[in-house]
Amino acid sequence: MNILICDDEPLGRERLSRLVVEAGHHVVAQAPNGLDALAKVSEFHPDVLLLDVRMPEMDGIQCAEALTGLQNPPAVIFVTASDQHAIEAFQKQAIGYLLKPVNRDDLSAALNRASRLNAAQVNQLRAANHGDSPTRQHITARTHRGMELIPLDSIYYFLADQKYVTVRHAGGEVLIDETLKELEAEFGDRFIRVHRNALLAIPFLEGIEMVATGQYQVRFRGIDERLAVSRRHLPQLKDKMHML
Template sequence: MAEAHSLRVLIADDEPLAAERLQLLLARADGAQLVGTASDGDSAINLTEALHPDLLLLDIAMPGLDGIGVARALAAQHPSPAVVFVTAFDQFAVAAFEVEAVDYLMKPVEPFRLQRALDRTRSYLEHRADRPRAGKGSQWLEEFWASDLSGLVRIAAKDVDRVSAERDYMRLHVGRRSWLIHHSMAALEEGLDPELFVRLHRSAIVRKDFITGFTRNPSGRWIARLADATEQPVGRLYSDRVRAIAGR
């Protein structure tokens, strides 16, 4: 980076007013320096190769190559710039996760959210050398993107206490908070580390160390007692998981 405390930032957005707003917010933010602007995907790539920014504030819906495509193309650079998506749409969160975006901001961007994204980027760049790249580290899901009032938030898989199904969505429960994500239960069961998580019902996955015990109801079906004092019925098709956990 240009300075230990300053990020070199490139803005890529095809909407002039949106790009201008980002420039104004960036000028008021701490530890950031604007080095250029681009209005389409190809220009974003060319300017990145010429200017070597630390961070791209990158729109997704742009003429030609979209923001996801830009992020994928730049991932081949060593080192590649950090990417924070800035968009009016939340349906690209999964794709953003796949290209290892540092953050995902919803338009109109609030000053505190931009500052938080800059702080996250700084931390990401400082510790990037210590992190395994996607596909070369764990084979299991390590994090999720979920909608938040101010945009989207990154949730570490290891922090999820349990997952419950709600129609076409899954609810991630983390302490007293929860978030909805657009995944299937089957995909989550396949993607979450089986050493950490277990599926106990067709509509429930639970982190193993969140289970405090098991009991049976009057009909003989297993019930899992959880650390938050709630209970999770165990589906008949998953009763073998109880014996596996209990070592019986």
């Protein structure tokens, strides 16, 4: 992919440039602030913009907001020394948030996610940013890589365990500190409760099978994992299966 790097520190830009090249991508330009980055986006049409937050003239958040007005904006990955702007960053359609000093593996993983982001997902993020969508189209999770963006349509299930919820998605697992009750209230049209500690993504629902007398589990499309189904939620799940 073609990458534009925006950071007000020359040494920071050069280090990122080396990591990008080592990851097998091409640096088309560098910019010292958001204003210059906007001009170079129009000139070079990069696939991805690696964007710092705190910069003179125009900071990264302002730059990302300005990019949402473009017809085909680059994917934005924030690279910054602070995690305090993560939520605001994702509201400006960022697909990644890396904390400095960035290591090679984390950057490579973020760029790989960017390469898989299709046009439909970009449009969903832009719609959410402009208030055209009633719910989020992604889940944010803080991991060892920083803040990660998990597309909602890639999530198989949410599984509660004490104070955290595991998000099982196409790329693996992450932990979030939201509750199942909150998630069910927000995404009840796309997920169904199968147990007091589990919400299942309806599009990935493949079937129900009996494992013992009175005990059932659910099968997923795409993965071999199973989730237990409680007796309380079994009738609702069967009704949903008949509707699919």
